[in-house]
Amino acid sequence: MDHLLKKGRVIRPWLGLKLLDLNSMIIQQLKERDPSFPDVNRGVMIPMVTPGSPAERAGFQPGDIVIEFDGKPVGGIKEIIEIMGERVGVPIKVVVKRANNKLVSLTVVPEEANRDR
Template sequence: MGSPFALRNTITSGIVSSAQRGSQELGLSNSNMDYIQTDATIDVSGFSIYDGEVIGINTMKVTAGISFAIPSDRVKLFLNQAAKKKTSKVGDLSVKPRYIGVMMLTLTPSIIAELKMRDSSFPNVNHGILIHKVIPSSPASRAGMLPGDIVLEINGVMVNTSEEIYKAVRSSDTINMVVQRGNQLYKLQVTPEYIE
């Protein structure tokens, strides 16, 4: 239940297809995180409530009918750890983290099959990383990357998981990507930037 786009009293089914969708299965870098997969329609953000309690924070919408939420117990753990770090002394941070400004999802065979079932125009791929959000004015945006692009290669090597993109962002000053957009292949060059 909610009020998306200022429409009051909206109700969707919000069926939970999995309460423990592993991050490795989704190709995300945090290998010990389980996500809640739901078909609830979400816009920018939100949360799920059961019996008056928050059970998950919506974090990723892949397409209509496929969304993921972080379980609330993991959010509490993160907030507690962040509070502890804030009160402790800051050590020497010699390595700054870098970013390219995308949200992405590893395309497993089951996710590809589900996306093709929901959208017959989904590209005919058997691997890759789906870019489902590009942050405006980010390195990826400036390089011409668009939501819906599928990254097939990085620096001349075929990619199968989003962890490979994370590694390239950490270790490469320039990333040459081959992406599929619809039925076309494009070569993009992305330069990771340091997080301020």
């Protein structure tokens, strides 16, 4: 509401990621299909990274599992949205788990979402 009153519009951050909440059934199916799938019991999977997006520039890859966002462990998309809030232009540290349990730290700078995306 503050943004709407001050700037005449709502400001939302955009990373350029498609996100998928993981549950035990999905994790089990992914593990069966690909034995290199990371050992996780919760997290948020990234099935797609938008070309040219802040996420692509930060080094996110399809198949990454977000396990930590801005220093906080996450298990669902809702938590990521809450942590991100209205942060546009502010770097956020993200820890992802990749195939064969490789941990990678990335820093992404959200851009302002626009109506074209």
